[in-house]
Amino acid sequence: MESFRIKPEIYFxxxxxxxxxxxxxxxxxxxxDPFVVKSGMITHVTEQLPSCEIKIFDDIVPDPPIETIAKxxxxxxxxxxxxxxxxxxxxxxxxxxxxRFFADGGKDSTLAAIPTTSGTGSEMTSxxxxxxxxxxxxxxxxxxxxxxxxxxxxxxxxxxxxxxxxADTGMDVLTHAVEAYVSTKxxxxxxxxxxxxxxxxxxxxxxxxxxxxxxxxxxxxxSAMAGIAFNAASLGLNHAIAHNLGGRxxxxxxxVNAILMPHVIAFNAxxxxxxxxxxxxxxxxxxxxxEGRAKRKATVGTIGAGNGNFYSTVSGxxxxxxxxxxDFIEQIERLMRCIHMPLDFKACGVAAEKIEEVKAAAAAGAxxxxxxxxxxxxxxxxxxxxxxxxxxxxxxxxxxYY
Numbered sequence: 404m405e406s407f408r409i410k411p412e413i414y415f416x417x418x419x420x421x422x423x424x425x426x427x428x429x430x431x432x433x434x435x436d437p438f439v440v441k442s443g444m445i446t447h448v449t450e451q452l453p454s455c456e457i458k459i460f461d462d463i464v465p466d467p468p469i470e471t472i473a474k475x476x477x478x479x480x481x482x483x484x485x486x487x488x489x490x491x492x493x494x495x496x497x498x499x500x501x502x503r504f505f506a507d508g509g510k511d512s513t514l515a516a517i518p519t520t521s522g523t524g525s526e527m528t529s530x531x532x533x534x535x536x537x538x539x540x541x542x543x544x545x546x547x548x549x550x551x552x553x554x555x556x557x558x559x560x561x562x563x564x565x566x567x568x569x570a571d572t573g574m575d576v577l578t579h580a581v582e583a584y585v586s587t588k589x590x591x592x593x594x595x596x597x598x599x600x601x602x603x604x605x606x607x608x609x610x611x612x613x614x615x616x617x618x619x620x621x622x623x624x625x626s627a628m629a630g631i632a633f634n635a636a637s638l639g640l641n642h643a644i645a646h647n648l649g650g651r652x653x654x655x656x657x658x659v660n661a662i663l664m665p666h667v668i669a670f671n672a673x674x675x676x677x678x679x680x681x682x683x684x685x686x687x688x689x690x691x692x693x694e695g696r697a698k699r700k701a702t703v704g705t706i707g708a709g710n711g712n713f714y715s716t717v718s719g720x721x722x723x724x725x726x727x728x729x730d731f732i733e734q735i736e737r738l739m740r741c742i743h744m745p746l747d748f749k750a751c752g753v754a755a756e757k758i759e760e761v762k763a764a765a766a767a768g769a770x771x772x773x774x775x776x777x778x779x780x781x782x783x784x785x786x787x788x789x790x791x792x793x794x795x796x797x798x799x800x801x802x803x804y805y
Contacts, residue, residue, distance in 0.1 A: 464494065
């Protein structure tokens, strides 16, 4: 028997922050990114809580280390809130989840997640990623008790996100959806959400990168949809490597995922079921780009170029499917170019010597990562190291796989 549960309750659309009215008169502990506080964005939240006693904890850094969680737990226990409001990107939301979970009295409080970026999907998941500063390794913590009670998706909070952050987080959305779709735990319910998220990314990410408000709102929704999908189906090799490589290279999580993705897809596509699923996503992506282009009455570069019926890449045997996999990889890379995303780590300023230095430890950590359990193919440390090296740049990796 299988099950599928959707939690938290989702508030979205214009004025979604007004959902905070339900917390009037309570003690609210806000966990926020420092930028959210310094920029004044936090006032969008606090003005919805006029009768509440509020304490703001903004000692949040990217990829929150265990030490930050310990500070937050102390602040939580001193304040004794009934509501925790996480305001920020994935780091703030993950930190809030961990603080509430580990603090005395935390489980008696309500958690409302209010994302200010569109990427991690953390507002929809039972995942929190914490970092060991000494090793640079990220530790995914997965427990149902980490799920927020409410997710508030107000697109007004993402209108001023810088283009580079929009690109990084948008590719994280795509990675979440793709990995959920080929996961060994995928279901009809997670598939539906993953497919829609992929379609939204290829329809709206470039326009969101260029600052279009409607596109930003759709990417905010895509992030949540992909979050629900991977919370149910889990992730895979792509995230397992990224969790153990990004900190060592000092690069944004979404960017690391994006650079690894073509190599991981090529590897996993040796599995026939995964290959057919990747090819189907490629067909969805192509259709989404075509429809988005027609709707906006503008071109989106060369994304989705190519001929063929919508289903032409997903019928027949593996010989028919593999061109669909190649097409999907090419569409991903074209999208990356359109949002000025580097295609390899060399283009990010990472030297080949650094790749050689970290590859063994990153591969070893990836094999221990919880995301590996649902990857469609088993993998060895040597194979992971080879993918990391190819992602570094300077090799024609398609000759290896195709």
